[in-house]
Each structure stands twice: as C-alpha cells, then as structure tokens.
Amino acid sequence: MRQSNICARTITVADPSVALPAPGFAMLNIPSAWQYSTGNGVSVAVIDTGVNPSPRLPVVAGGDYIMGGDGLMDCDSHGTIVASLIGAAPQGSPMPAPMQAKPALPPGPGAPAVVSAPPPPGAPPPPPAPPP
Numbered sequence: 387m388r389q390s391n392i393c394a395r396t397i398t399v400a401d402p403s404v405a406l407p408a409p410g411f412a413m414l415n416i417p418s419a420w421q422y423s424t425g426n427g428v429s430v431a432v433i434d435t436g437v438n439p440s441p442r443l444p445v446v447a448g449g450d451y452i453m454g455g456d457g458l459m460d461c462d463s464h465g466t467i468v469a470s471l472i473g474a475a476p477q478g479s480p481m482p483a484p485m486q487a488k489p490a491l492p493p494g495p496g497a498p499a500v501v502s503a504p505p506p507p508g509a510p511p512p513p514p515a516p517p518p
Contacts, residue, residue, distance in 0.1 A: 425473075432472065434465030443470050 438460045439445045447456035460466045 432465065432469055434460075434468050435462055436460035436465045437469045438463070438466045440466075443473065445469070 436450060436457050436459050437443070437445050437448075439458055443466070445458065447458050449455075450457045450459075
C-alpha cells in the first residue's frame, strides 16, 4: 500500500460563525461537567488516518505504522476530526500546551499513539483519585 498524493489540505475558514460555541455545548452543560473531570492526565489511543496539526490541535509526532512516517499527515481528515473531538482546545481558547504522543505498545506494526491533553483554561482541578 502506498499513498501517491495528499488527499487533504489545511484551509482557513473566514466565516465568523465558526467561532460560536458548538450547539451541543450548552445543551450538555459542559462547564458543569468540568467540576467532576476535565480529562487532565487521561491518555487515549487514537488509531486512525493520521493527524494534521493546527493551532487549536498541536500534536507531537507519533507514527504511521502502515506506510511509515510520523503520523502528521492525514490523507482524508478523518483522524484529524477524531483527534479534535478528543483533545482540541475549547472554543475561542488557545491550547495551553501541545498534546503528547508516545507509543502505547512497543514500537512495531500496529502500535498506536497515546495522546494526553491538558485541561481547558479556567477548568477546575481534577478530583483526587479514590483510595486503592
């Protein structure tokens, strides 16, 4: 399998409505959920088509275990959309630190990247861990 050309590219959207909060944000009352957890310190494995870095989704190279490379190119944007749902900055806020990607399994075929995102700006600290 070999990719012969890039099938996605980064664009800038000039529509001001892009900056509006997502419709589900108010309906789900996301800020109230942050009192229980912000996701800080949570690691997830994203196994997809790669990720195109952006200012709202800074990423660190992980790996492309199908075609080789660092995973920082997404041939159809699906992996970028999935990673954005998991760890992008809240609407209108800069990401406080880049996401970290590291092997979740020993390097080799099929090893996914682990992504850890910092909490959103202004989010309360995570609750203490329960006793063992």
